[in-house]
Amino acid sequence: MSKRPEASLDSQMPDADQKRRRLDISENGDNAHLVTPEPHDHDHPANLIPALCAKFWTLGWVTGTGGGCSIRDDDLVWVAPSGVQKELMTSSDLFVLSVAQQTDPKNRVYLHKPPAGRPSQCTPLFMAAFTKRGAGCCIHTHSHWAVLVTLILESQGPEKDKAFEINNIEQVKGFGRGHQKQGNLDYHDTLRIPVIENTSHEEDLTEFLEEAMEKYPDTYAVLVRRHGVYVWGDNVHKAKTMCESLDYLFQLAVEMKQLGLPWISNVSKVVTSSGR
Structure with missing residues (x-):
């Protein structure tokens, strides 16, 4: 999958295709052209979302119609439907x-x-990532590794179950330092992912996800207890990369727990000839 240009909240000028797409939009019409892109236009959100969800299904992230993906392109947002088999979804x-x-x-x-x-x-949770973090893509998975991590944290008791933390693992470097901050985390840095409690209706999670964003301004993800995880990024490439990195870390964390290994450790920094 090719990397899309990074986007800010509203500062990036739309390209010619985006301008034409805007001019063609009717507030009272069906606007079917927004979900019928050319098949070869692999970066169009209407092509990307079904392709991504089909891949996520093979990973067990969106089985049983759960989970999904949304992409923002300038002012427009494409959202996957609810209650459908994600691996069979089409742009229409x-x-x-x-x-x-x-x-x-x-x-x-x-x-x-x-x-x-x-x-x-x-x-509404996707929209929170777009409006409060300027994200270009938000992915929601029902990864069983994410669920297991929340259960492990839950078993530690109140006040010890509010965030997943891990450090001194190479995959930590796959995450940015925070919204509007430059660079990625270092191998020795601690990655923190807040955990919110699940609700009977998913849309009711919105206020709690927004509270977690406020409390953890540098996070790119929020875990939902006994449910799954939301991950967002500046563009599709970054959101997908962080989602994959996070799932790797969740699986590793579960296996580390089985072996009695701590998620937080003190590892001395290696001094290299480069001085870094």
Whole structure:
């Protein structure tokens, strides 16, 4: 998958294709063209989301219709539907909305709705990543490694179960230092992922996810107890990379726990000839 250009909240000027796409949008029309891109346009959100979800299904991240993915391109957001088999999803199943038009979260305005289906209950959580972190992509998985990590933390008792922490593992370097910060974490740095409690209805998680974003301003992910994880990034490439890195770390953490190995350790920094 090719890397998409990085995007800021609203500062990046749309390219020619984006401008044409905006000009073609009708507020009262079906806007079917937003979910019918050319097949060879692999970077178009309407092509990327089904392709990504099909890959995520092979990893066990979106089985049983759970989980999903959303991509923001300038002001437009493409969202996977709810309650569908993600590995069989096509571009025509997607919902499209405009960030600027979402003044009332309880009455979302969609530029395109498929003939059947309903928008993902994850939509308000995806929107939180887009509006509060300037993300270009947000991925939600039901990874069993993520769930197991939250259960291990839960077994440690109150106040010890609020965040997953791990350091001195190479894959930690796959994460940025935080929103609007330069560079990635170092091997010796501690990665912290907050944990929020699950709710009966997924959309009700939104306020708790937003609280976790405030408390942990540098995080790119939030774990949901006994449920899964939300991961976001500046673009699709970064969100996917961090999601994969995080799942690796979750699996490693579970296996370390089985071996009685600590997630947080003191490892002396190696002095190299480069002086780094």
